[in-house]
Amino acid sequence: MIEARGLEKRYGDKVAVHDLSFTARPGVVTGFLGPNGAGKSTTMRMILGLDRPSRGEVLVNGRRYRDTTAPMQEVGVMLEARAIHTGRSAAKHLLALAHTHGIGRRRVDEVIDLVGLREVARRRAGGFSLGMGQRLGIASALLGDPATLILDEPVNGLDPDGIRWIRGLLRDLAAEGRTVFLSSHLMSEMALTATHLVVVGRGRLIAETTVAEVIAGASPAAVHVRTPDASALRSVLGGVGVTITATSADTLDVTGHTSEQIGILARHAGLALYELTPRQVSLEDAFMALTRDAVEYATTASTSRTAPSPTTTSPTTVVPTTVVPTTVADPEQTLALTGATGSESRA
Amino acid sequence: MSTQTITPGASGTSGAPDTPPPAASATATARHARPQQRVTQLRVIRSEWTKLTSLRSTAWTLAAALAVTILLGVILSRVTANDWTNYSAEDKRTFDAAATSLSGMYLAQLAIGVLGVLVISGEYATGMIRATLGIVPHRLPVLWAKAIVFATVSFALMVVANLIAFTAGQAMLSSAHIDVSLSDPGVLRAVLGTAFFVTTIGVLGLALGALLRNTPAAIGVLFGVLLVLPQIVGALPQSLTRIGDYLPSTSGDALMQVVRSSSLPSPTHGALVLVAYLVVTLTAAALLLVRRDV
Known part of the structure; x- marks a missing residue:
């Protein structure tokens, strides 16, 4: 221990x-x-x-x-x-x-x-x-x-x-x-x-x-979709918590829907799908995303060193302000890290 | 890259061909039955003994110290005996037969001093020090053990070397009938005192190695104190030359003399000065060893 x-x-x-x-x-x-x-x-x-x-x-x-x-x-x-x-x-x-x-x-x-x-x-x-x-x-x-x-x-x-x-x-x-x-x-x-x-x-x-x-958490379950009716599918799939990125004229990367959901929605709308592929972010990508956040965070902290801020190295401000929950250093970063699965479900 | 190959928590354990899997679990069951194995000063001394004796450089350096002590003593005694008839009356009056046969220590001190530095600076150079202090977190037992082991080894070696050098040297001097015996007043003290002096220089090197944590720097300081400082003090005006009485090199000469010289302090004074050097440098090394990050 x-x-x-x-x-x-x-x-x-x-x-x-x-x-x-x-x-x-x-x-x-x-x-x-x-x-x-x-x-x-x-x-x-x-x-x-x-x-x-x-x-x-x-x-x-x-x-x-x-x-x-x-x-x-x-x-x-x-x-x-x-x-x-x-x-x-x-x-x-x-x-x-x-x-x-x-x-x-x-x-x-x-x-x-x-x-x-x-x-x-x-x-x-x-x-x-x-x-x-x-x-x-x-x-x-x-x-x-x-x-x-x-x-x-x-x-x-x-x-x-x-x-x-x-x-x-x-x-x-x-x-x-x-x-x-x-x-x-x-x-x-x-x-x-x-x-x-x-x-x-x-x-x-x-x-x-x-x-x-x-x-x-690091796999936002992006689904790769190829369809001749990209713009029509876009309007069918759009909604809260859904991100759609057009990667070419007839391909979309969709997050927020599972591949099953996309398939059913497309059938209801009468749209043809040529390809429907769930994609996962690699572990190295997940790790890079994590540490990129850390680097950005640290850069912000160091550039703001001249101004009074909770993250400056001044010993008088550090103690009371940097209260960190036991599981999470920065809630936003952990959100980025663990996504929808939540950060409190540790064993 | 896909994530499908990842099986966290799954026991896909496969030992290497040379590693039977039960080995680790066998030791784990023994863990609950075994007695507690504490760190003690005596055990750390044993560890340092193993460390010192398992390096080839130790054997070579000790052999070199032994060889130069005997060879230089024999050669200088022989040369003196051959040249004795040309000596002036004053030279003959101040001639020290014991010291002549022991003068190999001027070279031996350099070998032992370097070895003393290496005993600890070698660990800093290789990173071994983190393994050493990582398992003895109180740290000081390591410094004491190194000093005790090294002092014991070099004193024993130098007593043997000096006895051989003295015996062989007196045999050379006997041809001119100017030899002395070990039972003559002050002779045994000179033999042991010279061994003590060389040991002191070794431990001084060890303390410098611990303080500076760098081999060239520690050897540089040690040689500076032994070889350069006496020259500088010698160049000082007459009123200040007594400063020389507080140098390690002068203290060594004082311990080695049987025929008292007016330019040297007493052997007791020499011994006390050397002890003072040891106390000061080892205390400083101990304080810094405990305080500094490794």
């Missing part, structure tokens, strides 16, 4: 993370999604106490990470694959980490086998490929058999086989009741690995949702 409450990190004038609150629960894989520079790594470092939050706090399994007596049993971490001394062998690297908690050599051998590094365990880590480095990072995260796993871009650099392996591993670990929290900038990867999502952009929370909601 990871609970972030109003986390904030500033580097001088620059706000890397702003008023970030979210929860990662046990038993599910929670994806931490955002473009590069969104503050994902900074947030992960704050969870581990490597960076001190400028404001707010984050609890791991109900406690501050610093206050835990056996950190490796609480949290397994892979912040970056290259957090390894290049001159040391994989086995010695893991052994050195294990010693700090009195974890034995047998467990070290176990995790080496688990990630499939047996044959290269005695080789210097400096010569490892990116994928091998990732596996070593995952091995070190699993050493303490932790209740919570925090992984920064775990699939980065893995080959297809390795990616499939880690997806399975992470789902198994979550199924055992562990909290699995992993970051990525790839929506498509998240959709395959995570069930819950914490979406950030420019250091701010955009949405705390589920993959299922994003898929449902």
Whole structure:
């Protein structure tokens, strides 16, 4: 369980993370999604106490990470694959980490086998490929058999086989009741690995949702229609909540009606249809839409910095005005994100 | 791209060929039965011992320190013995047989100093420090463990190196009948004191590495203090040269001397100055280690 409450990190004038609150629960894989520079790594470092939050706090399994007596049993971490001394062998690297908690050599051998590094365990880590480095990072995260796993871009650099392996591993670990929290900038990867999502952009929370909601909500169910009577069909279909876009002389893109509804309405009006195709927005498109909003939002905030505004970085105005509901950073953005399915139906 | 391939929550788990799926669940059942594995200072020391001894550069640097200590001591003793008849009466009166055989420490201090810097700056350079401090969030046990392990290793090595250098060096000097024995007054103190001095320089390097978190910068400062500062102080007017008594290099010379020199402070003074350097730099390193983001 990871609970972030109003986390904030500033580097001088620059706000890397702003008023970030979210929860990662046990038993599910929670994806931490955002473009590069969104503050994902900074947030992960704050969870581990490597960076001190400028404001707010984050609890791991109900406690501050610093206050835990056996950190490796609480949290397994892979912040970056290259957090390894290049001159040391994989086995010695893991052994050195294990010693700090009195974890034995047998467990070290176990995790080496688990990630499939047996044959290269005695080789210097400096010569490892990116994928091998990732596996070593995952091995070190699993050493303490932790209740919570925090992984920064775990699939980065893995080959297809390795990616499939880690997806399975992470789902198994979550199924055992562990909290699995992993970051990525790839929506498509998240959709395959995570069930819950914490979406950030420019250091701010955009949405705390589920993959299922994003898929449902980000697909406005546009229906592609081809008909010789485009203008007639337009007037038949028009109404509140319906958007019709002519893509050529005889084709329309319709949102607000299902394909079934369009077919029935066309038959009642006696109009011929040549083509009637439901279209869905891709996950990457959905994610791009999300983060584009975040970028625009952040740009507005930064340009209005000279004028007093709730989003300025002035410390006196930030506290009382940026009250964020637990699920939603900005209602309008979440509306754009989840559409008709609504944003309050989280599990 | 279509969304139809997405199956959130579905358990399409397929382990890699080398990964039997039951492995993870087997460890999970063990999780509830196992004792709590806490971080202790002793365990962190063990971890740092594993880290230090698992790097090839450690072995090479320690071997280099050992070799230069012995070789330089032997060579200088041999040269002195051969040249003894040409020495003036004053030179003969102030000649320090023990110090001559121990003078390899002037090179050994550089090797040990660099290794001390690398013990911690190497972790910053590779990113290892985040793994290290991520699992020991109190952080200070890591600094103490590094200092204790490194100090113990370099002191043990330098005692051995100095004993060999002393014995071999005195054998060279015996041809001119100017050798001294380990049981002579002040000789054992010089042998151990020199090892202490070199160890101090190593830990000073470690503290500088922790403060500056950058290998070249820390080595630059360390070498500046050891090699450049004495030159600058030497160029000062007579009234200010006592400042030199508070330099680490002078303190090393003071600890090494058996025949007391008028230009050097007492061995006790030297030891105290070195301890003061350690306390100040390690305290600063500790304060910053706790405060700074990693």
